[in-house]
């Protein structure tokens with residue numbers, strides 16, 4: 001059981017992070033934000049994948065203006081990601097952004113930060129102070145010999161202090177590096193001394209396979225220590241993958257429920273039935289379920305009966321047939337030919353009977 005750190009509650013549009021609120025999964029569009037049609041389509045795709053907060057890059061005024069249009073059409077909070085130019089942050093707030101992410105390493109003078117803070121305060125929206133190893137203040141890099149964890153920590157504390165000095169406490173923090181260990185070290189140090197909610201992520205973690213591994217490694221270590229109130233998995237490619245991986249990490253640690261947990265063996269030379277196509281079909285058939293049911297699909301009698309018995313529903317294959325288990329009990333023996341259909345029907349029956357029966361498409365239509 002993970003005991004989460006007690007952080008301050010911060011409202012972002014219609015969602016709240018921190019405190020005992022669920023750890024929210026967020027992502028970022030990778031289209032040019034000023035291209036409203038393309039970005040809107042990507043935001044809708046992310047929403048269909050259950051993305052709970054979306055961030056858009058704001059490199060110019062056209063992107064600021066687009067925020068007002070997105071706000072009219074989508075229900076999830078829109079965050080404006082600002083670098084270099086404080087005026088874009090001010091304008092994004094005027095256009096209705098639900099939160100501003102600033103990178104203090106490149107926003108410039110204190111007076112410019114103050115202008116953003118005053119605007120955010122008047123609009124009643126939070127700021128994320130997003131420190132990133134790739135854009136750390138130059139003098140801190142010189143002082144520490146590079147963007148090492150202590151440099152990231154000093155940058156975070158210093159910039160939080162600047163924002164607080166303007167009487168602003170509606171703050172979310174993130175400390176990111178492409179180094180998993182540096183991100184972990186720096187985030188732990190900051191979490192020890194501050195109670196602002198923390199946005200977790202490993203920045204520029206790479207393409208889908210290696211990025212998923214790095215993100216899962218770094219984010220999970222922090223979550224296990226009770227740190228983290230929202231996560232963004234950074235992957236090169238379709239941002240929908242970021243959401244899928246984000247929920248996967250949270251569900252693996254029992255921090256969120258987001259669909260079935262499929263337990264299938266890696267298969268080996270003892271396999272009696274080729275389970276790969278069965279696993280694929282079951283995955284497709286159950287992908288729109290919100291139920292956290294454990295489904296086991298096992299290739300032989302070595303670990304098969306054991307895993308299938310402790311799952312909500314499972315099959316353990318033998319020669320040309322399989323034993324079907326439900327809630328720990330043997331239900332029937334099915335031939336290899338009937339196996340897939342029977343198993344899918346039994347999964348449907350189990351879900352139908354569940355008091356928490358809910359499908360993701362239904363859930364979305366109620367939003």
Ligand code: SF4
Nearest residue numbers: 265267268271299300
């Ligand atoms: S359950 Fe059987 S087939 Fe699957 S990996 Fe284990 S020994 Fe191999």
